[in-house]
Amino acid sequence: MKKQITKIVLAVFIAGAIFTSCKKDKVEENEEEVITTMIVKLTPAGGGAVLEYKFDDPDGPGANAPTIQEIVLAPSKTYSAEIILLDKSKMPVDTISNEVADEKEAHRFYYEVQAGANVTVSNLDADANGVPVGLTSTWTTGAVSTGKMQITLRHYPAIPPNKAVADLVNSTKSGTDISTVDIGGFTVKIQ
């Protein structure tokens, strides 16, 4: 009987040992489709330096908090605006705005000018149904001022997305992918 028990216990430990040696370590892939960076690229009409302002969270959610830059524009000027979204956690860096452009029916950028900033946002690009997307737009500045702008990216998860022109930024049909509200928004200085 002792021999049998010994055999059993030995078999059991061997099984455990074999199992141990099969362990493999995997490298974490950062979460798919994470947006780490939003770049507002502004090209002045009629030539001039291209401006880029970032809302950036390079290490993703948690760890260090995101940072947001001030947008500085010249008065009485017109700019062509373009939003570029990046995922800097991937090697090479992934351009998420390309995916948004592929799925225009399910995305929408909202531009909310607040607190005395003399800028108007117009001419948003639209999806196949004529509903605004906002990857590109036209910004027209007025007199010198300081104010705020909130930029929000909303995503429609339903199939079909049913995005409509009248949808507000807080529509229950969509969820937030990017929001500058909680960090205080872009400070817009026209000087």
Added chain:
Amino acid sequence: MAQHCTLKLYGHVVDIDTKENLLSANISLKEINKQITTDEKGDFVFDGLCSGEYTLLITHVNCDNVEKKITLTNNIHLDILMPHSRKLMNEVTVDAKRGIQNTGFKKELSGKALEETKGQSLAEALSRINGVTMLQTGSTIAKPVIHGLHSNRILTINNGVRQEGQQWGNEHAPEIDPFIASKLVVIKGVDELRYGSDAIGGVILVEPRALRDKPGYAAELNTAYFTNNRQYVVSGVFEQQLKKQPAFRYRLQGTYKKGANATTPNYRLNNTGSEEKNFSITAGWKKERFNTELFYSQFATQVGIFNGSHIGNLTDLQQAIAAPKPAEVFLGQTTYKIQRPYQDVIHHLLKSKTIFYKGENKFSVLLAGQFNHRREFDVVRSSSNTKPQLDLSIYTLSQDITWEHPRKNNFSGMVGLALVQQDNSYSGRYFIPNYFSYSVGSYAIEKWSKQKWELQAGLRYDNKTINTTRLKFNGDTLNYDFNFSTFASSFNVLYKAGNNWKLNTNISLASRAPHVNELLSDGIHHGTATYEKGDITLQREQAVNINAGINFQNTHQTFTLDINVYSNNIRNFIYQQPQPDRPVLTIAGAFPLIEYKQTDAVLSGVDVAASYKITPRFEWNPKLSVLYAWNKSTKDWLIWMPANRVSNELVFNFQDKKAFANSYLSVEVANVMQQKRIPGETNGKQDYKLPPAGYTLVSLNASSTITLFKTPVTFSVGVRNALNTVYRDYLNSMRYFTDEMGRNVHVRLKVPLENLHHH
């Protein structure tokens, strides 16, 4: 004139549900006041009877009474089929000669009561037991909650093997097919120690029937259809014992389940479909002193998650919660199709169990391997993306050796050794790290019984090592190693005062090591729009659970009362504490921070259940369950604990008529009260929404076993939420967004087939 008084009346008594030969069934002949009991084969013989009319009354402790009228003119042999009792009371202890039996705190669901849950998930079935509730995520994901505790605090034993998957997750339902079970049991106390030292909430046993014991084959087909989500279920089992080789038996079993989108009384929820494919094979070789069994099972499921609940940040969540109903775009589709977001889980189990005897010593060796692969497919930006966003694989090997010493001087007992090795890996989103863990445990249990008393005691010690690795994309390696020692012990006293009373007291000490999610969570939990953070300094939980039970049954067996009072004191109770003043800012906005913390808690309550036969055919079964869960450190109530509930069931049993047997009609009115015992806001807001109002649900059930072509076919029909009540349940995380399911009518059919080889 002398009568012809040398007639014999033979008989064989069988439990129609468990198919067991009934030992100690009592058969009495009213007219001549003669009684007899059956032997281990279920047989009995009355000798020297006079010809005439007789009324037989057959009773057995596990079954409902059967009465039969016969006319005796010649020797007769009768086959008597006893229906297993529908009652959900503490089962009576089986005689001690059979070795160690479960006593102490034990609640069982079997026979007719289990039949009524066929087609439902494991958690839904278990919630029929008083004191057990559910933690839900929508209508398709449910986990059992025992006296307020769930997930890591409950051990689920699937056919003798401790189920290992990602059971720490609130949205991770147990990957077990309830169709493999002939019994679902909830136990606390000494017998818990066979499975672990960390069963602070209790142990759930999912037990299949023993393999076939007589030559021939048997099959059973179960099918059901539910109207609310047009769900159909088909489950079949086939088992055989070879006549030429009676030592060999096997069983094949499979289940297929598919449901479409579910509907509340006012709107249908998109993407709430599900599909499940399970099968299992059991093969056994049984000799008198040697018994070995091999078992393989596979459980595979795809579950849709209501897409109106997958929102962005905290502001979005508050928006959705404030809305009286979800946006129209998430409602109204009737399809079976499952889209993102959905869960895809597969669980494999391979088990080998061998029992052999050396003299009067019984040894058992159990070897098991499990593989659980859980993938979550979230809503993604690009529709061409086919990858999951969360991908967890966990392998578990376990080895259990036990030795039961021979029964001597009324003592019976066992000693066991348990080893577990686990390997967990993830890809995609981080939630818990890669880890390798191994544990060694040993336990000893002794039971002493004599006449009215039964004493049980047990001890267990486990040592667990967990080595975790997180290899981040930027090259950072985060390694954390842990080692935990946990002790558990239990002491149980059972006293049978006369034939009518049973008193049971139990005191158990259990200890639970923190799990990796509690230690190392670090990320956004999308389903709840929260940022969850673990704590590597967490200590093991230590619980002292005191349980007292009274069971009373009157002599005429028309009234039963079961009262269970408990108090579970848990030191270092791990829970999630919201930190509303420190939100986590991300590019998508602010997410509330929720941190794992420890506190001292006490969970006390009482479960009461009764059964009263107002007339022999008319039964009233009331139930009551109350829980008080208190956070001793903050001097406040604990969050997310089940509310008080009361239910009343009325059953009318019809008389057997021609081909119709075991016919009954029942109505149940269940009332769940609003949970008023919730934490206050002195430490900041603890929840997004107050608990929903209380609600009352009415359910109806009707069943009959009809003999068609010599086969007893059981047909049943019923309604859950017959009045189509609009309600939300506090322990369903979807309560922030939607109402619960509306009326659900079901139809069930059970067809057993048997080819008996009569002896």
